[in-house]
C-alpha cells in the first residue's frame with residue numbers, strides 16, 4: 001500500500017509517500033480502506049520529535065473509509081466507518097480498534113468524518129467531562145477558530161452556555177458566526193483582563209495563554225487545558241481548579257458528534273483538503289498554528 005512513512009524527525013520534508021506493507025487487523029479490530037485522514041497538531045509534534053515515536057512510523061490518528069476486513073463485532077465488510085486510530089492513518093489501509101470508531105453517517109463525506117474524531121471528542125470531553133459545563137453557565141474558549149476550538153464553541157452553545165471565544169482579528173467574524181456571544185482579539189487585548197467570572201475556561205492554545213486564563217474564572221471555576229501542563233499552584237492560590245485533559249476515544253461519543261454535524265447542528269470547518277501526496281503542505285499549515293478549522297488529506301480508492 002502507499003503510506004506517508006516518517007523515517008526520521010525533522011521538518012515537513014521527512015514525510016514521504018512510499019510503498020509499504022498493509023497492517024493486519026487483530027481481534028477486535030477492523031482494517032479500514034482509508035478515504036480521508038485528518039491532520040492534528042500532535043502529528044507535527046511527533047514529526048519534530050517533541051512527542052516520542054518508534055521510527056519508522058506512519059502518522060495520523062483520524063480516519064474515515066470503508067471496512068475491508070472486520071475482526072470485530074458491530075462492523076461488517078463494506079461498512080463506512082470513521083474514528084480514532086493510535087497511528088498509521090496517513091495510508092491506504094489502517095487497522096482500527098472497534099471501540100474507537102463508529103459507522104459514518106451517510107450525510108457526512110469521508111473528508112468531513114475524518115476531521116471529527118480527535119477534535120470533536122477532545123472538545124466534548126474538555127467542556128463536559130472535565131469542565132462540567134452546564135446550561136446557563138459561561139465558557140471561554142481560547143483558540144476558538146482552531147480544529148478543537150471551533151467545535152467547542154458550538155458544543156458549548158448547544159449545551160445552553162454563554163460563550164466567549166478568543167483568536168486574532170482575522171478569526172473574529174468566523175467565531176461570532178459559529179454562535180459565540182463575545183470575542184476577544186488577543187492581538188489587541190489580554191484575555192485575562194478582558195474576561196471575568198467564567199465557569200469553564202478551555203485552553204486549546206498553550207504557552208503563556210494557559211496561565212493567563214486563570215483570572216477569567218469565577219471562584220471555584222475550572223481551567224481545562226489540552227495544550228500545556230496545568231498551572232495547579234497558581235490556580236489553587238486563586239481558588240480555582242486547573243486540569244489537563246488527554247482525550248480518550250469512545251465510539252458512542254463519536255457517533256453523537258457525527259450525528260450533530262450530519263444534522264447541521266454543528267458546522268464543521270475544513271481549512272484545507274489536500275491529496276495525501278501534499279502531506280508536507282498540510283503539515284506546514286498545521287504547524288503555522290493559524291489554520292481555521294481542520295486540515296484533511298484525501299486518499300484515492
Ligand SMILES: NC(=O)c1ccc[n+]([C@@H]2O[C@H](COP(=O)([O-])OP(=O)(O)OC[C@H]3O[C@@H](n4cnc5c(N)ncnc54)[C@H](OP(=O)(O)O)[C@@H]3O)[C@@H](O)[C@H]2O)c1
Pocket residue numbers: 040041042118119122142143144145146147148149166167168169170171186204205206209225226227245246247286289290291292293294
Ligand atoms: N490533550 C489532548 O488530548 C489534545 C487533543 C487535541 C488537541 N490537542 C492540542 O490542542 C492544541 C489545539 O489543537 P487544534 O487542533 O485545535 O489546533 P489548531 O487547529 O492548529 O489551532 C489553530 C488555532 O489556534 C488559534 N490561536 C493561535 N494562537 C492563539 C492565541 N494566542 N489565542 C487564541 N487563539 C490562538 C488560531 O487562531 P488565529 O489564527 O486567529 O490566531 C487558529 O485558529 C494543540 O496544541 C494540540 O496538540 C491536545
